[in-house]
Amino acid sequence: MRRWNGWGEAAVEVLLPPSAQALLEDRLGPGTPPRDCSLEEVLARIPPSRLPNHPQVHTDPELRLRHAVGQGLPDWIAARSGRIQAPDGVAFPETNEDVRALLAYARAVGARVIPYGGGTSVVGHLRVLPDPRPALVIDLGRMNRLLALDRLSGLATFQTGIRGPDLEAALRAHGFTLGHFPQSFEYSTLGGWIATRSVGQFALGYGRIEELFVGGRVETPQGPLILPSLPPSAAGPDLRHLVLGSEGRLGILTEAVLRVRPLPEAEALGTFFFPDFDHGLAAARAMVQAGIPLTMLRLSTAEETRMTLLLSGREGWVRLLRGWLRLRGLGDTPCMLLLAAAGARRVVHAALAEAFHIARRHHGRSLGSRLAREWLRQRFRAPYLRNTLWAMGYAVDTLETAVIWARVPAMVTAIEEALRNGLADQGERVYAFSHVSHVYPHGANVYTTFLFRLAPDPEESLRRWQRLKQAASAAILRLGGTISHQHGVGVDHLPYLEAEKGPLGLAILRAMLRAVDPEEIMNPGKLIEGPGR
Structure with missing residues (x-):
């Protein structure tokens, strides 16, 4: 069973190697284990539901608690201290008709709606904010089927409550892949990826979710919004981009059409070390600007490289590696670059060869694929x-x-x-x-x-x-960066959105929300303050 107040399955524990623990205590000082509230203590604090009876709405306190927060640090603090605001009910629709009925119910009883996928949001998308209206969570976990696969066009239609592993399994059974692997892959859902503009670890080759999402269906308070699955169109602004990153404010995305591709003939990984971060950056920039068909480039600073090696728990091997790096002139602060390629075998071999040449020009040294393979094996742990x-x-x-x-x-x-x-x-x-x-x-x-x-x-x-x-x-x-590259806005980034979008941009977004949700029932307080505020 999944933890109600932490990450992942309760039976899974990942230990911190002694060397990493020693480094942490040196950097921060010794920690004091907190006193966490028990599940029973938190359940005792949950008030009765304020929602009228509905055949699809469940008001069991533990079910409501398990849908109360995501995985952001404020969520953890609230859950573990017992200071949690639970929703008033949870529903599990199975069809588009169920979703429409639930939205109609919410409007009729004056409830706000919080769409729920895998519960992995780290910026407050699922947080139940102070509001006199009751809160209804709509969990799409039962809308998890592959509806259609067009092999000729390379398009797959899914219900959006499907989780990452199930989506990939369904495609791989037919010889296809989406290639979208965020770190939350084991639990996050297709709908969540689209609603937050997710980026997978192999997006360099397969594309960000906005490049993979080509159409679908959104159930809004004003009725269904159908997004046709067309090749590029010049028929005005692309409505898909209103849904991408909308964070449940427009409605509930129930179906999505995705661009998929055949499973690659070959996949390969590589590890390089550079004398410092600047040399590694120059190499990574040269690789991507050269158009090498890679699926991933991941460069760590010297401090992250150090921690990554310590987390391996292989202290003897790490000492040998550091000695090897010094002998090759990489000094005491080397930076590690991991890369991956996938596709036709000859293309993969050519990509790795070109990456090798570019790395050497920037004083990088190859260490084969062992560390990259270890990262791949442990990435979801x-x-x-x-x-x-x-x-x-x-x-x-x-x-x-x-x-x-x-x-x-x-x-x-x-x-x-x-x-x-x-x-x-x-x-x-x-x-x-x-x-x-x-x-x-x-x-x-x-x-x-x-x-x-x-x-x-x-x-x-x-x-x-x-x-x-x-x-x-x-x-x-x-420094002119985006406030969010892959986690969305939610609550935690909302105060900074105007700096990126500008006052007029926010006004446009509010007008869009007003058109589909004039009563502001859809996930209010997330992404942007409501149309009427």
Whole structure:
């Protein structure tokens, strides 16, 4: 069973190697394990539902609790301290007609609606905000089927409640793949990917979700919105882009048509080390601007490289590796680049060969595929470390942006400095490290992990997180980065949206929302303040 107050399955535990634990204590000081509320304590605090009876609406307290929050750090603090606002009911539709009926019910009883996919949002999309109206969560988990596959056109139609593993299994049974693998892949859903403009780990080759989503159906409070599955069209603005990133504010996306492709003939991975981050950045930029058909480029800073190697738990092997790197002139602060390619065998071989030549021109050294294969094997287990670290007294969170190449080095420095200095006046340290996980011809994504000690008081832990989030967000905006490259806006990024969209842009978004949701029942308070506010 999944944890109600943490990440993943309750039976799965990922331990922190002693060397990584020692580094963490050196950087932050020893943590104090928090006192978490039990499930029984939290259930006792959930008030009765305010919703009238409906045959599809369930009001069981534990079911409501398990649909109350996502995976953001404020969500964790609320759940583990028992200060959680639960929805009033949860529904599990199975058809478009069920969804329409539930939206009609919500309008009739004056309830707001929170669409729910896999529960993996990290920026507050699922949070039940203060509001006098009752809250109804619509969980699409039972709308999880492959509806159609057009082999000739390379198009697959799915119900959007399907989770990542089930979607890939359905396609692979027919010899196809979507190739979309966010870190939340095991639990997140197709609808969530589209609603937040998700980016998969192999997006360099397969494309971001907006490149894969070609049509579908949205059930709105004003009726269904049908998005035809056309090749590129010049018939005015593309309505798909109103749905992409809409975060449940327009309605509930129930069906999606996706561009899929045959399973690749060959897949390959590679690992390179560079003497510093600047050399690695230059190599990654050269590779993407050369148009090499790779599916992934992931470059870690020296500090993240160090932590990644320590997390392997193979201390003897890591010492040998560091000695090997020094012998080849890579110094004491090497940076690791992981890459992947997929497709026709000859194309994959050619891509790796060209990447090898570019890496050598920028003083990179190849280490084969072992570390990349280990990363691939462990990539969906890494979030489980959040549970382990919390139990040790440490909070961990991530933030991300994207910026043009000319500002990437300054962005990494600014974000990390803002975080490391963010709690200095309290005598608390912050440990931060970054990687570039997605690259484009004109820029790159910067993804930063940061850790700090939990306070004895949950409210103080939340205040620490808020200060760090604000400091890092200010640094991102100052350097012209996007406030969100792949996590969406939700609640946590809402205050910064105007800096990116501008007042007129926000006015356009509000007018769009007003057209389909004049009563503001769809996930209010997320993405943007409501049309009438």
